[in-house]
Every structure is written in structure tokens, then in C-alpha cells.
Amino acid sequence: MAALSLAMPSRFQPGRIAIWLLLLAGGVLMITPLLFMFSTSLKDASEVYDLRLVPAHPTLDNYVTVLSDGRFLRWFGNSLGIATAVTLSNVFFDSLVGYTLAKFQFRGRYIVFLAILSTLMIPTEMLVIPWYVMARNFGWLDTYWGIMFPGMMTAFGTFLMKQFFETVPDDFLEAARVDGLNEFSIFWRIAMPLVTPALSALAIFTFLSNWTAFIWPLIVTTSKELYTLPVGLSSFAVESQIQWELIMTGAALATLPTLTVFLVLQRYIVRGVVMAGLKG
């Protein structure tokens, strides 16, 4: 017993406990709004301002109301279509440019790379005005293309893919060259499959950021049929005199694809974060 009581203090690590408490507090801080969102979506209007986490009279009526409203499904579809198209575009074009910068020697390569990188340092809020001017001049205001065009290729994706293509040994590409493949086929059939983990990470990040995008779709669209889900839900608030239970229901439904993507592809997301961190 004496030995045990002596050993106890050495196991007591205040630093470690403090870290765990801090992490726990952070976790609670992050999960609470999400729990309230699901909780509110199960409450009726009279109960919304009662801040209990477990509803007194849980109901699925809000889900029936939201899902039977055609606009919600339309916005859901818009978000899904736009996020998917932008993701595919990013995966293709970011990789193509990243591959070119990583594997081809040409004059001005470094300058091009620096120019692309430098756009990472400009916040979205500053880019919105030139985007808007572009969209207006090209007649893209209030169109799907108008929503999508700024994100069809990203500096981050190009940078990420360039770093990954640099790890692909040149021998693979040269072997394919000797075997008779043209340059595009070498990129598509040999290099791309070799960076699948990076492609998955890029696809996941791009999809999630486009699924939740709010500012640009809000600015560029005026027709309600073109709204994406976040924009649509915010308009819901204005029109319905802030019916929180419906907004929370919409938001809860909007998280489903995100949650699904996360649960299914958790491994790739974590790997992607690690890779982006290491490579960045």
C-alpha cells in the first residue's frame, strides 16, 4: 500500500489533465450548437425558446413541413449539383496544373507557381468585387455558372496536387513514355491513379466548402430557383419571420450529406488534413 501511495503522485500529471480539460471544453463548445440544431428541429414553435436540450414534446412535423416545401428540395439539388460540378472541375484542373508545374521544366514555371500561390493570400471577401464585375460583364449574374466559376480551379488545390505529383517518381512517367503513351495519357492513366489519396482529400475539401458556401452564392443570385441551400435557408428566415424550428430542420437536413461524407470518408479526410499540413 505504501508503495502504491508513493507511486500515485508520480502518475498525477497536471499538465496532461489541463490539456484534456481544455480539449473537452473545446469539444463541448463545438458540439453544443449542433445538438441545439437537432434539438430545435424536433420542437414545435411554442417550445423553440425553451433552451432545454431534450424537447418536451419531440415531433417530426418540422421535417414533414420542410421536405414537402418544393423550394427546399430545389435548393438541396442546386447545392448538390454545384458542389459536385465544382469538385469534379477542381479535381481535374488543379491536378492538371499541379502536374504540369511538378513534372515539366519550362521557362517561367516558378513565376507561374508563385502567382498561383499568391492568390492564396487574398481573402474571399476581397475577391468578391472583381468576381461580381466579371460576372456582370460576362452576363453570368444569376446563373449556375455565375455561382460556380470562381471555384472551378483553386490555388490551394493546385498547390496540394503539385506537391503530391512531385513525389511520383519520374521513372513511372518515363516508362509510360517509352511504352508509347502521349503526355495527356501519362497524366491521366499513370500519374493520376498514383495520387489517389491526395485526390480524395482535395475532392472532400472542395465538396464540403462548396456545400456550405454562402457569401458568393448570396451575392450572385437573385432568383430563388437558383439559391443554394445555405442561401435558401437564410431567406427562409426573412420570409417566415424567423421560424427557428424550420430553419434548424433545414440546417439539420443540410448537414446530412456533410455527415455522410465525413463518416464514409473519415479516413481520407484525416489523411488529407495530415497531408495538407505536411505538404503545406
Added chain:
Amino acid sequence: MAGIELQGLVKRYGATQVVHGIDLTVADGEFVVFVGPSGCGKSTTLRMIAGLEDIDGGEISIGGKVVNRLEPKDRNIAMVFQNYAIYPHMSVAENIGFGLHTAKLDKAEKRKRVEQVAGILGLEPLLERRPSALSGGQRQRVAIGRAMVRDPTVFLFDEPLSNLDAQLRAQMRLEIKRLHQRLGTTIVFVTHDQVEAMTLADRIVVMRDGRILQVGAPMELYEKPADVFTARFIGSPTMNVLPGRVVTEAGIATLALGEKPVALPTTVGTVPADVLVGVRPQQLRVLAGDEPADLVLTGSVAVIEPLGSETFVHVEFGGGLILASAPAKSPPAVGAAVRLGAPVAALTLFDAASERAL
């Protein structure tokens, strides 16, 4: 099949010239090995033959056709890379068949060719496996299979065995040699391992600093090296090279080295005073008692290396160590004073200034 001709081949990277006007003719069906230390230009030369590097001067012909401006795929060559370069996302069969993707063959014919090649290389049971499930030797065989399936006129090998362990390397060496005997295709093989060069080549090309030092059959290079570098590079263990002095009196040249002067044969011709004397460890033997020999060196044994069939002894001599052979079963003890002897015919003389053979 086709021969290769290199004429005045030059390669520069910026201001640095790495290959200095190489001339070489590789006969149809010949197995030629480029050997030399890292950075000697051997891989660069091979890559220029393959079309993976642009050339800055000279001419490359394959099968009598100048290919300077042809893309790699139009040269009808196949190349095996150091790290195999087999595609990890494809099965063995897909990897081997990949070389046929431009061939105008139907699926059944392609499959037949893949199976044929797999049969030759003993890969039949592995056709559906991914490269990650293969050993190093199997991967190398897949890489060779992918090269073979196209039936190229020339095979290029860029240090294909350097990633394998010693045992596997010896096995693959044998397989490549048998493959050449069977197919008779022209092969250019790059290595920095002189054992590979000696065992595989019909002719060896020794390179240093972007230049060819000597071209010849393995035994020719072993017995008549053109310079000190080749002498030391070819043959294992490395040749002993000792400084000596030649005294010529009344037309008779005598080498002053070791216990007593060594009378050089009259065929040697004019010999400068300062020379380097090369003698292979296999020909420099530990003498029993006062056994006579043309060249006799004395020293004390520093290290003994028994190899089973023979034993090598490192002997302190002239402020350094020289290597000699001793009877496997009765080697001298460490620290023992020994006499080493070699016949005059086993000595190779080099000019001390130019290091060229005399």
C-alpha cells in the same frame, strides 16, 4: 533486332558538359554493359539512346536509322528502370500488357502475348496480383516482362538490379543472361557493379567523367586494362597498384620494386622511369618459405579474409596495405612476416604521370 551506333554524342546541362563526344558501335544482338562510378555519364548516355534526354551534339542510330529527333515510343526500344517502374494500380497482367496498348492486336492476342511472356519469366501464377504483393525479384521480372512483350529491337536496362539483395541480384543476373541467350536481342545495360558487368557483357564500356576509357570483352579488360582506373574498377578484389621505378641499362629494363629487381620482358619497349605496377590479388600469392618468384614483396599480415575457396590477406607494405591470396586452409597468422610473390607476366605497368598502360 538492331544494332546501335553512337557518333560524337554530347550532352550538356547548362554550362556543364556531362558527355563528351562518345563514339560506340553496338552490334546487332550484342550485350553491352556501360560501367563506371556515379556521375560518369553512363545513365545519361542510356537515356539519350532511349530518347528520354535530348542530345546536344552527335548522332544516334538504331538499326541504321538516325533517331535523334524521334520520340521514345518511335524508337522501338524497351527500357527497364532501376526502381522497376511497374504501375502499382495495375495487376501483373495489366502491367505486362501495358506495353501493348498501342499495338493493333485484338484482346485475345494481347492476352496470349502476356501469358507467353509470363510463362518465360515464371510469372504465370502471379498474373492477377498487384505489385505490392510481389517480392523485389518478382517485380523486376514484371518490369522485364513489360519490356519483352513488345518484342523491341533493343533492350535498355538502367541499373535494374541495384535495389535487390545480393542473392537475388545473382539470380536475376543469371535470368537476364539466359533471356539474352534465348531472345538474342541487342541489350545495353548500365551498372556501377563491375561483377554484373563482367558476368553479363559480351563487351564492357568503361566510362569516367563523360568519356569512354576502354571498350572490350570482359577478360580483355581484366587482363589488359588501358589505364589505372579501369584496372582498379574491373576485377574483384581491386588490383594492387604500387609505385615503382624502371631502370634501363643496355636496352634491358629492370623494375626496382620489392626484395630484388625484376627483369622486364623486352616486349615492354620504352618505359619511363616512374611507373605504377598493377598486380591482381589472385596473382600475388603468399610464398612458402624462401620460394622464388619474379616479384617478391615482404610485409606483415594486418587482416585475414577467409572466403572459403580462397583466403585474402591484407599485408602492410610501403606505408599502405596490399592484398594477396593465401592457401585457404593454411593462411598466415595476423602479424606474421610474409613474402608475397608474383610472376612478371602478372604485372601490368602504367605510366605514373598519365596512368595509361604501357
